[in-house]
Amino acid sequence: xxxxxxxxxxxxxxxxxxxxxxxxxxxxxxxxxxxxxxxxxxxxxxxxxxxxxxxxxxxxxxxxxxxxxxxxxxxxxxxxxxxxxxxxxxxxxxxxxxxxxxxxxxxxxxxxxxxxxxxxxxxxxxxxxxxxxxxxxxxxxxxxxxxxxxxxxxxxxxxxxxxxxxxxxxxxxxxxxxxxxxxxxxxxxxxxxxxxxxxxxxxxxxxxxxxxxxxxxxxxxxxxxxxxxxxxxxxxxxxxxxxxxxxxxxxxxxxxxxxxxxxxxxxxxxxxxxxxxxx
Amino acid sequence: xxxxxxxxxxxxxxxxxxxxxxxxxxxxxxxxxxxxxxxxxxxxxxxxxxxxxxxxxxxxxxxxxxxxxxxxxxxxxxxxxxxxxxxxxxxxxxxxxxxxxxxxxxxxxxxxxxxxxxxxxxxxxxxxxxxxxxxxxxxxxxxxxxxxxxxxxxxxxxxxxxxxxxxxxxxxxxxxxxxxxxxxxxxxxxxxxxxxxxxxxxxxxxxxxxxxxxxxxxxxxxxxxxxxxxxxxxxxxxxxxxxxxxxxxxxxxxxxxxxxxxxxxxxxxxxxxxxxxxxxxxxxxxxxxxxxxxxxxxxxxxxxxxxxxxxxxxxxxxxxxxxxxxxxxxxxxxxxxxxxxxxxxxxxxxxxxxxxxxxxxxxxxxxxxxxxxxxxxxxxxxxxxxxxxxxxxxxxxxxxxxxxxxxxxxxxxxxxxxxxxxxxxxxxxxx
Numbered sequence: 062x063x064x065x066x067x068x069x070x071x072x073x074x075x076x077x078x079x080x081x082x083x084x085x086x087x088x089x090x091x092x093x094x095x096x097x098x099x100x101x102x103x104x105x106x107x108x109x110x111x112x113x114x115x116x117x118x119x120x121x122x123x124x125x126x127x128x129x130x131x132x133x134x135x136x137x138x139x140x141x142x143x144x145x146x147x148x149x150x151x152x153x154x155x156x157x158x159x160x161x162x163x164x165x166x167x168x169x170x171x172x173x174x175x176x177x178x179x180x181x182x183x184x185x186x187x188x189x190x191x192x193x194x195x196x197x198x199x200x201x202x203x204x205x206x207x208x209x210x211x212x213x214x215x216x217x218x219x220x221x222x223x224x225x226x227x228x229x230x231x232x233x234x235x236x237x238x239x240x241x242x243x244x245x246x247x248x249x250x251x252x253x254x255x256x257x258x259x260x261x262x263x264x265x266x267x268x269x270x271x272x273x274x275x276x277x278x279x280x281x282x283x284x285x286x287x288x289x290x291x292x293x294x295x296x297x298x299x300x301x302x303x304x305x306x307x308x309x310x311x312x313x314x315x316x317x318x319x320x321x322x323x324x325x326x327x328x329x330x331x332x333x334x335x336x337x338x339x340x
Numbered sequence: 341x342x343x344x345x346x347x348x349x350x351x352x353x354x355x356x357x358x359x360x361x362x363x364x365x366x367x368x369x370x371x372x373x374x375x376x377x378x379x380x381x382x383x384x385x386x387x388x389x390x391x392x393x394x395x396x397x398x399x400x401x402x403x404x405x406x407x408x409x410x411x412x413x414x415x416x417x418x419x420x421x422x423x424x425x426x427x428x429x430x431x432x433x434x435x436x437x438x439x440x441x442x443x444x445x446x447x448x449x450x451x452x453x454x455x456x457x458x459x460x461x462x463x464x465x466x467x468x469x470x471x472x473x474x475x476x477x478x479x480x481x482x483x484x485x486x487x488x489x490x491x492x493x494x495x496x497x498x499x500x501x502x503x504x505x506x507x508x509x510x511x512x513x514x515x516x517x518x519x520x521x522x523x524x525x526x527x528x529x530x531x532x533x534x535x536x537x538x539x540x541x542x543x544x545x546x547x548x549x550x551x552x553x554x555x556x557x558x559x560x561x562x563x564x565x566x567x568x569x570x571x572x573x574x575x576x577x578x579x580x581x582x583x584x585x586x587x588x589x590x591x592x593x594x595x596x597x598x599x600x601x602x603x604x605x606x607x608x609x610x611x612x613x614x615x616x617x618x619x620x621x622x623x624x625x626x627x628x629x630x631x632x633x634x635x636x637x638x639x640x641x642x643x644x645x646x647x648x649x650x651x652x653x654x655x656x657x658x659x660x661x662x663x664x665x666x667x668x669x670x671x672x673x674x675x676x677x678x679x680x681x682x683x684x685x686x687x688x689x690x691x692x693x694x695x696x697x698x699x700x701x702x703x704x705x706x707x708x709x710x711x712x713x714x715x716x717x718x719x720x721x722x723x724x725x726x727x728x729x730x731x732x733x734x735x736x737x738x739x740x741x742x743x744x745x746x747x748x749x750x751x752x753x754x755x756x757x758x759x760x761x762x763x764x765x766x767x768x769x770x771x
Contacts (some may be wrong), residue, residue: 140651140653141653144653152651154647155648156643156645156647156648156651157643157648157710158640158641158644158648158649158651158712159645160640160643160644160645160712160713161637161640161641161644165637165640165641166648169637169641169648169649169652169654170638170649170652170653170654171652171653172634172637173636174633196634197633197634197635197638198629198633198634199637200628200632200633200634201632201633201634201637203571204564204565204568205568207568207570208568208569208570212571224571250379270636
């Protein structure tokens with residue numbers, strides 16, 4: 062497990078801060094993700110977890126500090142910039158269109174059309190206006206998209222899905238989460254950020270999704286998981302980064318800590334025991 | 341889902357890979373039946389509804405199913421269907437366009453006025469049907485774009501903006517037509533747009549071309565999917581569909597080609613109305629846009645989940661403006677067809693129950709008022725129902741009070757069927 066930390070981190074933030082008016086949401090946060098590991102980002106409500114990932118995803122910029130990706134300094138100003146680097150975010154509400162089928166959802170906004178060979182499609186480059194307009198009226202290459210969707214889902218061992226042509230509305234919570242994650246890795250992404258992926262899922266479905274998260278890391282992707290569920294985190298994460306009131310308090314290796322210690326870090330010692338756990 | 345597949349240690353048995361195996365005919369049919377039972381009824385109720393309507397009116401008046409009257413129904417439905425094509429796009433977004441009726445009137449009035457003035461004003465002598473119609477359509481498309489611009493820029497409900505449009509464009513029509521009351525259309529091409537018919541030979545040609553086109557499309561899609569290792573429609577099903585379509589097409593061509601003249605000595609009248617071909621062409625183009633292009637996919641996505649569409653990088657506001665533009669464009673085209681039917685435009689153009697018929701056509705055809713669900717073809721099927729009911733009651737000479745009530749009930753029935761099928765789909769976990 063130790064050898065994944067030998068190289069340089071895939072993503073690193075150095076001293077990033079962000080304030081909204083008078084509220085200092087992040088204060089000089091250092092955070093990094095190595096390829097092939099799952100990092101859990103934990104903290105109480107208002108600790109700055111969402112602010113950190115939204116900054117990385119390009120929803121808004123940081124006020125100060127720098128972000129490096131692949132050891133290169135990058136400026137991420139929009140979700141498109143993030144996607145061009147290979148950073149994908151799976152939000153808690155999944156952002157799936159219920160009326161569209163699995164394939165349509167996985168390719169939403171980046172559909173392949175005839176004349177555009179699969180592979181040269183990058184969502185970073187913006188072709189000229191009229192070309193782009195015309196491309197929106199070219200026939201979609203449904204067969205290529207379906208093949209790719211099936212291959213990706215199989216690769217991630219999403220095995221319970223009956224068909225990729227079912228509307229997403231008819232899928233279970235775990236399947237929907239799987240589709241959202243598969244959508245994120247469809248584009249040769251290198252860093253996947255998951256916001257509360259197991260909230261609102263049942264036991265079997267949580268297991269299904271945690272397995273999927275682990276497989277992403279085993280494929281060499283960097284994975285960041287935001288979660289409140291320490292049990293899930295200890296099951297899947299390699300490292301656990303704790304934010305409190307906008308400060309990065311501590312980053313634990315999972316093998317070297319326990320839930321009690323993490324809770325202590327989250328709450329600054331206000332709660333001595335893990336809620337619901339016999340001490 | 342089996343519980344087995346969800347435990348990590350069980351052997352990986354992929355339902356997804358299973359789903360790509362080719363089906364036998366039996367499996368395909370039972371799958372389709374299962375779909376119907378779980379509420380995925382498609383256009384089944386409307387076909388049954390049309391049969392019921394035909395039986396009722398035919399038993400009350402034997403002229404209903406004569407070739408002559410069927411052609412009348414086609415001409416009656418054309419304007420409604422063409423306007424409803426645009427309305428389907430708007431409804432797919434989960435919005436509504438209440439101005440469609442009077443925007444269609446603008447299309448008709450603009451055409452009639454320009455053609456009239458081209459005869460009297462030497463400076464406008466260059467105007468003829470082939471440039472007047474595009475100009476009129478440009479005007480109505482611009483009106484639609486204006487509605488879309490107002491809705492998206494100020495984040496207003498489309499209901500309110502187009503309600504304002506309904507009033508304002510009605511006013512514009514009244515002002516343009518003025519006290520004269522009626523503008524006659526002299527131009528032969530526009531005059532005859534709604535009444536011209538193809539020769540019997542051309543009628544056959546159109547029907548055959550359409551069937552061949554559809555069949556080739558189905559075959560190439562199925563064989564390409566099979567080659568790619570994806571589940572395809574079984575060939576025997578496609579052949580069966582083609583046979584049914586060919587028989588139906590031949591029957592329709594035969595009906596159109598029966599002499600419709602009232603007596604033996606009159607000049608023979610036979611052939612498919614040109615307007616039906618026009619309706620078909622618009623249907624094919626718009627259905628292609630809705631179902632086979634990125635733009636169409638984005639319309640469905642915005643209607644299904646606006647936020648998801650936005651996060652996927654879709655320019656939601658641009659899509660909305662474009663859709664209202666399409667609505668204006670198709671309303672204009674429908675208005676020209678309606679004007680051609682009357683061979684004139686009067687101050688009451690676009691009024692009456694036109695707007696309700698248009699919305700009813702789209703909804704009866706199966707397009708949801710809540711966005712994200714529906715097809716362009718629903719506009720044709722719905723318009724056929726609406727026109728049949730109106731025509732049938734016209735034959736029976738019932739008062740317009742009864743007409744309105746019956747049309748209202750048909751619309752209500754359609755919405756109830758839609759709601760029931762949606763509930764059934766929810767219950768069976770499809771939606």
